[in-house]
Amino acid sequence: MPPTRATTTRGKGAVRWLAGRTTHRYAEADIPYFWRIETEAGIVVHAHKLDPMKRIYVEQARMADGILLPEPWEIDIPLDRITPRSR
Template sequence: MSVAPKASTPSWPTPPEGGWTADDLDRLPNLPPHTELIDGSLVFVSPQTFFHVRTASFLEWQLQSVAPADLEVVREFTIDIDRQNRPEPDVVVVRAEEVDPQQTRFPAEAVVLAIEVVSEDSLSRDRETKPLKYARAEIPHFWRVENENGRAAVHVFELEPTTGTYTSTGIFRGRMKLDVPFTVDLDLTAIKARRVKDQ
């Protein structure tokens, strides 16, 4: 006679009624790195593509090298939008006075620029959900980076104060020159995300 196996209990966290809160993200044990909170739900990050990793690294280091001293560039750090939303942009530019070595998140009002590098599994979040939330939190600048056959296309948005929504100020491929939120002149072709055969 064989014994039926016992049903296993799920090892993932079960949400409380009303969903998780921003504070829960710091208290829940054994969460995968870079877990986000969107509308009270935990969002786990899928394995990242080479394009995603290379682009986020490029933007972090390039922006850090040109950012004014009163701004800090940080990679993969959550933002407190509200009680049920704590997204993690790929790169974020914040006021340096708001940086504390012990903190696990930035208040939305400290954020000057949020950057999302679009992945297949986060397409609608990066194009629709997150920009809407960043705009409602009054983050003045948002960049969305798309992979166009291994090359970066940076969609730049600025908060329109009368509507409280983002308006597009340009799409950049190859060279990216901006005056806000600070002076930027980037060679986007330096993001090498695929092998190019010699001709």
């Protein structure tokens, strides 16, 4: 069964161009949802959905207080009690 969601976590000093190359591979593999999690200043979750016609990801939401999404399944996770791993 192919994956339905991919998650990439990036923190301080991450190489930005890697995300574009990675998401392109996810799109080629028909992964319909992609989350990018940034941890530089707290936690920010970027949720993306694959546009099947254009074969690119479109941002659905940018969340800093909590993850609240209706798809690929209903999810509600508060982020205030989660702290990024120390470096």
